[in-house]
Amino acid sequence: MANERRKLLEVSGLTMDFGGLRAIDSVGLDIHAGEIVALIGPNGAGKTTFFNCVTGIYTPTAGDIVIAPPDGSSRRINGLKPNAITSLGMARTFQNIRLFPAMTVLENVMIGRHCRTRSSILDVIVGGARTRREERETVATSYRLLEKVGLADLAGEYARNLSYGAQRRLEIARALATEPFLLLLDEPAAGMNPQETLELEALIARIRTDNELAILLIEHDMKLVMNISDRITVMEYGKKIAEGTPREIKENPKVIEAYLGEEAHA
Template structure:
């Protein structure tokens, strides 16, 4: 963490505000992510964490503020209000809190959708076939299969995704997001609904993904053990506002955070 100043900044959010009608869901929140980091965004239910994700990934257009990305080897872009698919193509991919897979497609096909923005076959070329198209298709399949191996789902590659267990579906979402070749991966409650054993494996998986795929990770999570274990830095939100940020140790000792969590049952 000491080195984070020298690292390259990937995501820079400043003054982000989101209103729904009269309701201010996010109020002036800032957040930075550097290369190779795992950053957690925590807070009580309804604090605006998922809304923050949706603003960053283009599903909502923020009312105020800036979302800027600095892709490695690319120019800085301000991505407010950009379509989600464009943002994904620029190199940010996400998973969903309430799993959103394609239930009637196979596990492998789910991951292959992630390759969509990195491949180019259009209608005409798909109809005519040809060597280039076949090669691209093969690359998609192989790359997707390797990702399935990484998350431990290779043996169910041909199964419909709706038939997977909850934990497996969460891992499939991660594989699908990774297939878009992101430089930043956003995970929305990846451990929700998992048993302790699965959560433990997820812990290792997330760290491994960061190291092997060279992606930075931003995650929303309620499982404090997981968060404290793997995060380099933590941001805490409450009622749409950012109330603290720092290393896991700093956050644990922060009186504001303790107060915010007192009402809730203590997760830690």
């Protein structure tokens, strides 16, 4: 099924060295339109480093990262700045929540609109009709996104006052505000209770259909991963050790040995 669809992201031979340490060793990964792909592996396997390479926070030592936005263009994005990559249409959330704590919930989402709006300093000072309209649209779009993740009531609250689960959902809303075609979620369920995780699962599924985007997910909660993913890539010690559908991964002896062990037998 996957092969019929357009490839949105194609990573091949990605390698990242930190001094003498090879954090990622020649890892490849494809994501197709509308897919949810999970990246799993034990702690320290290099999953977040992989994310950071793809989103431009690190410049990879070797390998190619090519994105093909739905508009048909295609581009190698190695070494681009994070904001440029976000403008191209890939948005992420962070493993350790990185909101803007002293700004309101709504403003946090509005920051996501930054790269989709144009007003310059001069425009803002003059305050022309176009600038005001853009500002109104920013507020309206951000508000709708808050409604989608169920935070509309808390729009005026400071982000730091939100509960942990709400902060995670706010990060997702903020990433969605950048109008991505590919959303990268770094452990979105970390620290959530089972109920919240269930809600998150529903939210991710809803986002995929509503916004027509693909999702790359790092997650340790195996129930969530198995339920939601179309395909799973497993990493260990910086190397890719397996790739396949949830069922294949569950039965892959290498994965069982490395990581899933008890989960798979249970």
